[in-house]
Amino acid sequence: MSHSILVIDDEAQIRKLLTITLQSNDYKVSEAATGKEGVIMVSTHPPDLVLLDLGLPDENGHDVLKNLREWFTNPVIIISVQSGEQDIVKALDNGANDYLVKPFRTGELLARIRSALRKAGREPNIPTAAFNDLSIDYANRTVKKNNSAVKLTATEYSLLALLARNDGKVLTHRYLLQQVWGASHQNESQYLRVFIAQLRKKIESDPNRPTYIVTESGIGYRFNGNPLHE
Amino acid sequence: MVVLSVALIGFSLQNLTGYRVIALMLMVGVSILAMFLDIVPVLVGAFLSAIIWDFFFIPPRFTLSVGSAEDRLLLLMYFVIALINAVLTNKIRKMEQAVKEKDEKEKSVRFYNILLNSLSHELRTPITTILGSTDNLQSNHGGLSEKDKAELVDEISVASIRLNQQVENLLNMSRLESGVFQIKKDWVDINDLVYKSLQRLEGNLQQYRLAVDIPDQLPLFKLDYGLMEQVIYNLLLNVTQHTPEDTLITIQANCVRDHLVLTIADNGKGFPEDEIHKVFEKFYRLKGSPTGGTGLGLSIVKGFVEAHHGTVRLENLPVAGSKFTIEIHTEKTYVTKIKDDESLHSGH
Numbered sequence: 001m002s003h004s005i006l007v008i009d010d011e012a013q014i015r016k017l018l019t020i021t022l023q024s025n026d027y028k029v030s031e032a033a034t035g036k037e038g039v040i041m042v043s044t045h046p047p048d049l050v051l052l053d054l055g056l057p058d059e060n061g062h063d064v065l066k067n068l069r070e071w072f073t074n075p076v077i078i079i080s081v082q083s084g085e086q087d088i089v090k091a092l093d094n095g096a097n098d099y100l101v102k103p104f105r106t107g108e109l110l111a112r113i114r115s116a117l118r119k120a121g122r123e124p125n126i127p128t129a130a131f132n133d134l135s136i137d138y139a140n141r142t143v144k145k146n147n148s149a150v151k152l153t154a155t156e157y158s159l160l161a162l163l164a165r166n167d168g169k170v171l172t173h174r175y176l177l178q179q180v181w182g183a184s185h186q187n188e189s190q191y192l193r194v195f196i197a198q199l200r201k202k203i204e205s206d207p208n209r210p211t212y213i214v215t216e217s218g219i220g221y222r223f224n225g226n227p228l229h230e
Numbered sequence: 231m232v233v234l235s236v237a238l239i240g241f242s243l244q245n246l247t248g249y250r251v252i253a254l255m256l257m258v259g260v261s262i263l264a265m266f267l268d269i270v271p272v273l274v275g276a277f278l279s280a281i282i283w284d285f286f287f288i289p290p291r292f293t294l295s296v297g298s299a300e301d302r303l304l305l306l307m308y309f310v311i312a313l314i315n316a317v318l319t320n321k322i323r324k325m326e327q328a329v330k331e332k333d334e335k336e337k338s339v340r341f342y343n344i345l346l347n348s349l350s351h352e353l354r355t356p357i358t359t360i361l362g363s364t365d366n367l368q369s370n371h372g373g374l375s376e377k378d379k380a381e382l383v384d385e386i387s388v389a390s391i392r393l394n395q396q397v398e399n400l401l402n403m404s405r406l407e408s409g410v411f412q413i414k415k416d417w418v419d420i421n422d423l424v425y426k427s428l429q430r431l432e433g434n435l436q437q438y439r440l441a442v443d444i445p446d447q448l449p450l451f452k453l454d455y456g457l458m459e460q461v462i463y464n465l466l467l468n469v470t471q472h473t474p475e476d477t478l479i480t481i482q483a484n485c486v487r488d489h490l491v492l493t494i495a496d497n498g499k500g501f502p503e504d505e506i507h508k509v510f511e512k513f514y515r516l517k518g519s520p521t522g523g524t525g526l527g528l529s530i531v532k533g534f535v536e537a538h539h540g541t542v543r544l545e546n547l548p549v550a551g552s553k554f555t556i557e558i559h560t561e562k563t564y565v566t567k568i569k570d571d572e573s574l575h576s577g578h
Contacts, residue, residue, distance in 0.1 A: 085456055194565045196422075
């Protein structure tokens with residue numbers, strides 16, 4: 001069964017490009033040119049995924065996102081020409097699953113869509129997960145790399161489990177700090193830097209060229225269970 | 231105020247000097263006013279000082295009447311000289327300002343001329359390629375071999391990437407020029423930053439040898455990650471544009487007296503000595519450098535580093551090649567005491 005995708009973007013050219021690209025990759029595509037139209041279409045025929053442009057003429061894309069997130073739980077990927085980190089962080093904090101900055105490459109777009117859909121279709125309470133040479137047993141809180149146990153501290157494990165459960169999704173610095181260290185530590189990003197570095201040393205084949213825990217400049221980190229370049 | 235205080239000083243000196251000296255003192259006051267104030271307050275000052283002199287100093291004192299014909303003439307001359315003084319000084323100041331404005335205008339005209347030249351070349355070249363290639367693909371369908379078509383599509387792709395790079399540079403430059411530019415500092419793991427920048431350049435760096443030397447115990451520094459990533463990216467891109475393949479690129483980071491010191495060195499042919507001091511200037515391009523640059527990359531580096539209150543310098547190395555050194559004084563932290571639970575027992 002092919003997935004349905006709704007493209008909300010005011011630029012006809014971009015809609016056309018996305019429609020052709022997505023249709024040739026076996027997705028069912030519908031288009032909306034305004035925020036209002038988009039919200040109506042989502043409510044009448046909820047798609048499996050929404051591609052939402054932040055710079056819409058009628059409504060601010062952030063408001064459209066907030067509006068959708070009141071009831072729509074399927075993935076929303078933000079497309080934006082604004083590469084301002086604050087804007088992206090705001091969208092992610094408002095419930096967007098991922099973001100792409102224009103101009104983006106088709107390969108990147110398709111990878112993000114696949115990743116978001118994969119995540120959406122997954123059981124929320126799976127007891128174990130395996131990615132390439134890494135496996136996590138959530139029930140027993142154990143991690144294996146190349147079939148041998150990796151010794152993690154409790155905090156390292158919590159951080160890894162949170163990232164891995166959100167495979168493919170960008171998690172903002174603030175979110176990670178809140179979830180792992182608690183709301184009172186949400187500005188203590190130095191903790192996060194140190195623990196990410198420690199985790200990479202334990203689970204990455206080359207900690208300097210991480211494939212599992214990828215840095216999103218100025219925004220956060222993304223767990224990449226299916227590294228693109230392998 | 232100035233006139234009044236001069237008058238007061240004069241009043242106290244009245245016994246020592248004559249009232250005619252007071253006139254000169256008041257004139258000095260008016261002249262000083264003329265150097266700093268607009269024409270209207272100066273004229274008011276001149277007028278006021280003449281009245282004050284007449285009223286308080288010219289005998290008979292404390293009346294506006296003037297006793298002798300000589301004093302009447304003096305008062306008139308005082309008033310005229312004060313007026314001329316005010317008007318002339320004002321004129322000079324206006325002319326100075328006009329010259330300054332003209333200078334600035336010429337400077338910005340020059341800036342925009344360079345900008346427009348650079349823009350028209352650097353943006354129009356890739357656009358011409360894209361339009362030409364698509365025209366060919368659309369109208370010449372029968373006459374093109376599959377190989378030709380693939381080549382034209384490649385041309386479009388390369389031109390678009392180039393166009394995007396130029397736009398990125400221009401956007402960064404206008405961010406810097408706009409004056410409303412703000413940096414957002416947060417703790418940065420330098421190792422992460424350097425490798426992330428390297429990753430963005432993977433394609434360009436494949437033919438180069440790389441040596442990265444970042445000590446394990448380097449503290450975290452407070453920096454704007456996005457800006458610093460662009461700085462390292464631009465410096466490395468610059469190296470790949472000016473050195474042959476197989477050049478060794480060395481990246482080092484250290485903490486020296488509370489400063490982050492980041493160096494990027496290569497063993498290429500170095501920079502021409504007569505041009506080396508100009509490379510950070512906007513739009514400056516080395517003589518004979520390949521097309522495809524706006525001459526903005528290094529000035530953006532300088533702008534972004536200076537936004538961190540840091541410095542960047544370039545020097546040729548004694549044997550071969552050149553070295554960029556960035557120094558930034560910023561907050562740093564060695565995170566040592568993080569509360570963490572006992573290690574989990576794993577592997578059973």
